[in-house]
Amino acid sequence: MEEATTSQLLRTRREKLEALERKDIVPFSYGFDRTHTSAEALALFEQEEESLSDGQPGSRVRIAGRMVSFRGHGKSSFAHVQDGEGRIQIYLRLNVLGPEPYEHLDLVDLGDWIGVEGTLFRTRTGEVTVQAETWEMLAKSLRPLPLAKEEVDPETGETRVHSGFQDRQSRYRQRYADLAVHDEIRDLFRVRARIVAELRAFLDERGYLEVETPVLQPIYGGAAARPFVTRHNALGTDLYLRIADELYLKRLIVGGLERVYEIGKDFRNEGIDRFHNPEFTMLEFYEAFADYEDMMEVVEALLERVATEATGSATVTFQGDEIAFKPPFRRLPFVEALEGELGAALDDLTDADLRNRAESLGIPDLKGAGRGKLLDKLFDALVQGDLVQPTFVVDYPRELSPLAKPKRGQPKLTERFELFVAGQEVANAFSELNDPLDQRARFEDQVRLAGAGDDESHPIDEDYLQAMEYGMPPTGGVGIGVDRLVMILTDQPTIREVILFPILRPE
RNA sequence: GAGCCGGUAGCUCAGCUGGUAGAGCAACGGACUUUUAAUCCGUAGGUCCUGGGUUCGAUCCCCAGCCGGCUCACCA
Numbered sequence: 001m002e003e004a005t006t007s008q009l010l011r012t013r014r015e016k017l018e019a020l021e022r023k024d025i026v027p028f029s030y031g032f033d034r035t036h037t038s039a040e041a042l043a044l045f046e047q048e049e050e051s052l053s054d055g056q057p058g059s060r061v062r063i064a065g066r067m068v069s070f071r072g073h074g075k076s077s078f079a080h081v082q083d084g085e086g087r088i089q090i091y092l093r094l095n096v097l098g099p100e101p102y103e104h105l106d107l108v109d110l111g112d113w114i115g116v117e118g119t120l121f122r123t124r125t126g127e128v129t130v131q132a133e134t135w136e137m138l139a140k141s142l143r144p145l146p147l148a149k150e151e152v153d154p155e156t157g158e159t160r161v162h163s164g165f166q167d168r169q170s171r172y173r174q175r176y177a178d179l180a181v182h183d184e185i186r187d188l189f190r191v192r193a194r195i196v197a198e199l200r201a202f203l204d205e206r207g208y209l210e211v212e213t214p215v216l217q218p219i220y221g222g223a224a225a226r227p228f229v230t231r232h233n234a235l236g237t238d239l240y241l242r243i244a245d246e247l248y249l250k251r252l253i254v255g256g257l258e259r260v261y262e263i264g265k266d267f268r269n270e271g272i273d274r275f276h277n278p279e280f281t282m283l284e285f286y287e288a289f290a291d292y293e294d295m296m297e298v299v300e301a302l303l304e305r306v307a308t309e310a311t312g313s314a315t316v317t318f319q320g321d322e323i324a325f326k327p328p329f330r331r332l333p334f335v336e337a338l339e340g341e342l343g344a345a346l347d348d349l350t351d352a353d354l355r356n357r358a359e360s361l362g363i364p365d366l367k368g369a370g371r372g373k374l375l376d377k378l379f380d381a382l383v384q385g386d387l388v389q390p391t392f393v394v395d396y397p398r399e400l401s402p403l404a405k406p407k408r409g410q411p412k413l414t415e416r417f418e419l420f421v422a423g424q425e426v427a428n429a430f431s432e433l434n435d436p437l438d439q440r441a442r443f444e445d446q447v448r449l450a451g452a453g454d455d456e457s458h459p460i461d462e463d464y465l466q467a468m469e470y471g472m473p474p475t476g477g478v479g480i481g482v483d484r485l486v487m488i489l490t491d492q493p494t495i496r497e498v499i500l501f502p503i504l505r506p507e
Numbered sequence: 508g509a510g511c512c513g514g515u516a517g518c519u520c521a522g523c524u525g526g527u528a529g530a531g532c533a534a535c536g537g538a539c540u541u542u543u544a545a546u547c548c549g550u551a552g553g554u555c556c557u558g559g560g561u562u563c564g565a566u567c568c569c570c571a572g573c574c575g576g577c578u579c580a581c582c583a
Contacts, residue, residue: 007516007552007553008517008534008551008552009516009517009552012534012535069544071543071545072545073539073540073542073545073546075539075540076541077540077542078543089543091540091541091542093541094540095540110533121541123542125541125542125543127541127542129541129542144517144518145533146517146518146533147518147532148519148532149532149533149544164518164519164532165518165519167518167519167575167576168575168576169514169574169576223583224582224583225582225583226582270581270582271508271580271581273581274577276581276582363580376583377583380583396583400583402583418583428583504574504575505574
């Protein structure tokens with residue numbers, strides 16, 4: 001890389017760097033005593049302007065940031081400096097700065113970090129600006145940023161972009177440049193942080209304890225997915241990157257931590273598309289003495305609050321659909337929804353009937369699929385996509401839910417719900433199975449499925465069963481896919497837009 | 508994994524079924540002390556994704572590969 005940087009643009013910047021050094025100007029400084037952010041400086045002048053007499057300068061400020069535009073006019077120049085809160089214009093005059101410092105502006109490029117000290121004033125065109133008295137180089141940029149140049153059409157108000165940084169691949173691979181150049185991308189990730197902070201605040205207020213459980217696990221479980229495998233050299237053993245936090249969090253419930261939650265990365269060794277990244281952020285929370293009905297209410301309150309705090313409204317627009325996070329959300333029993341689409345009672349349909357229906361819908365890969373998987377596939381194909389408004393699909397078949405308690409009065413079903421929004425699964429929850437004998441039987445069913453070719457079924461976790469044998473209180477548990485929630489709340493079409501560094505094939 | 512589309516200057520893109528490339532912005536030199544898409548004059552900048560093939564000649568056509576986008580599949 002070092003030797004390949006022979007392009008004219010890169011060479012020019014190296015030469016400027018060398019010229020700075022020859023003039024004993026430190027190109028990479030050690031700090032800068034900033035007194036105001038750009039936003040603070042602008043606000044300050046707005047506030048003090050009235051009390052200033054004509055021509056009297058405003059307050060003295062020291063601002064710092066990245067130079068993102070420069071307009072030289074001979075003996076004076078204008079530039080914009082961008083910091084974490086926005087941009088502010090600086091005005092540089094030969095007779096204010098002095099000949100040498102003004103000349104040295106020739107060695108500044110767009111993208112350089114500079115610090116400026118000066119007084120605030122308003123230009124003829126009305127922009128609050130820092131009249132620079134001194135400036136210093138904070139960090140030289142040796143590579144041109146793909147800075148866009150925008151013009152707002154005075155008649156239509158439309159913004160025309162003269163150049164920019166559009167290529168998705170480049171944006172994701174060089175997220176630093178994407179962020180440096182796009183205000184809206186920085187804002188997006190601030191909203192994401194706000195969403196996560198609100199999730200925490202909500203749970204903290206309700207007495208949930210935030211915990212951390214292992215990412216490296218000797219046995220994976222808690223979801224149906226293929227894991228990543230890694231190797232611990234000293235132990236001489238394989239470990240799995242977790243596919244869910246579930247089984248460890250429920251061990252903590254056994255231990256008497258009655259409300260726990262974890263926000264962390266899960267890893268699933270599956271395909272990548274606009275709703276799936278191999279590592280993704282999951283929130284799971286568990287509450288002793290609650291059942292899935294209680295958890296639906298918690299989820300409703302949580303989402304209404306997070307949506308409101310993050311976006312200003314409980315109603316958001318996602319890809320053209322208005323989505324209202326207004327409790328109560330619709331409840332739709334799984335079996336009822338599926339029977340409605342199939343036009344028959346599930347009890348009247350054999351596995352072969354279901355398989356035929358699935359095949360006629362063109363659902364592939366049905367080899368080794370048991371009744372549970374067939375039902376699930378049919379649900380995905382027939383029902384899921386229509387669930388645009390927040391909808392709790394409730395009471396899933398037992399075969400699909402090896403960690404959920406049987407439904408009271410309907411033992412073929414479980415007390416489980418998934419929340420669908422915009423046709424996508426956003427949350428998954430149950431009345432947690434706390435009968436260790438039943439749990440062992442469910443695990444054994446899973447092992448049989450694995451034997452039949454289902455490579456996503458659970459292995460038996462003896463330690464988890466042991467924990468449950470000590471006694472696990474009735475518990476409600478919920479998992480929420482944070483990235484998908486962020487997508488919906490920020491109206492982003494792909495999960496990659498809400499993950500700072502999404503997975504790409506290595507270059 | 509399959510289908511379709513794409514990869515050309517730092518960025519955004521154009522390039523006629525073939526004659527070894529252009530624009531805007533950015534850059535460089537010059538003029539300009541309140542501009543804001545600054546303006547004006549001038550200059551430079553390319554592994555046309557990679558490797559083969561066809562051809563007198565390939566950014567263009569063919570084959571293979573790499574990377575990406577979209578759709579589908581996979582993903583309780």
